[in-house]
Amino acid sequence: MRQVESSCIRRRIVQAAIRLHREIGFRKTTVADIARGASMSPANVYRFFPSRQAIEEMVVANLLDRMSAAATLAARGDSALERLTAALRTISQLHQHRLEHDSKQHELVAAAVRENWAVARSYTDRIRELVRATIAAGQASGELRPGCARAMTCCLLEAMEGYLNPPRINTAAVRPKFDEMMDFCTGALRH
Incomplete structure (x- = not known):
């Protein structure tokens, strides 16, 4: 009790x-x-x-845990490329929604990522592993080109950072649409 x-x-x-x-x-x-x-x-x-920081970390951990779960749930599809696209689109949309509708919470998450809090690193590691495992599965099935799955993961996440990294997400930024960038990236991954 x-x-x-x-x-x-x-x-x-x-x-x-x-x-x-x-x-x-x-x-x-x-x-x-x-x-x-x-x-x-x-x-x-x-x-x-x-401390106050511990409270803020709990707030951020709850938000990022929900995002990680949503990305994992979205990463269900027939092909590795569909799973990658769905997972990354989910993350991007959740960050964008929070920026537009709850900007002060977005500011907190952005600070946690920028300042490299443990909860932000843990979230990043979970997403990186989800992407790496999906790429490895796509390579095993022959859908994705051979190569180091870890390096391909880093390249994909680096290319998509403007859509996935809270401090970099900005409604005023001039960049390709998510689908345009994802098409470019999946083209590079396709076997």
Whole structure:
């Protein structure tokens, strides 16, 4: 029972932080603000999280975990190229949606990626492994050209960075549409 109660309190703290991040931005949000928003004292917040950074990391981890799960779910199709396209399109659309509809949360995720937080590195590793495994499977089936799957993964993700990397996503950026860039990349991967 104690663990369930602790989990509920942690969730309440995180939800208060999310509300405040959306209202005033994560940089202006203090632990005292979060405590007020969660109807508790700052000392009580510190019982569950050692710092404001730890709360922010939990917020980012939850967002990126959902993105990773959505990309993995989308990566189901007949061909490796379809799976790659679906997974990367899902990531791009989720980042773009957050930028347009929840810009302050997008700013937090972008900061986590830019500052190389552990939760951002973990997410990046999961996506890189999803792409690498899909490329390797495509190579094994003969659909994708032979070569080092790890190097091909790095090249693909580097080419698609403007669509997948939160600090680089910008509604005003002049670049090819996602489908145009993905077509170019899949053409390079095709056997």
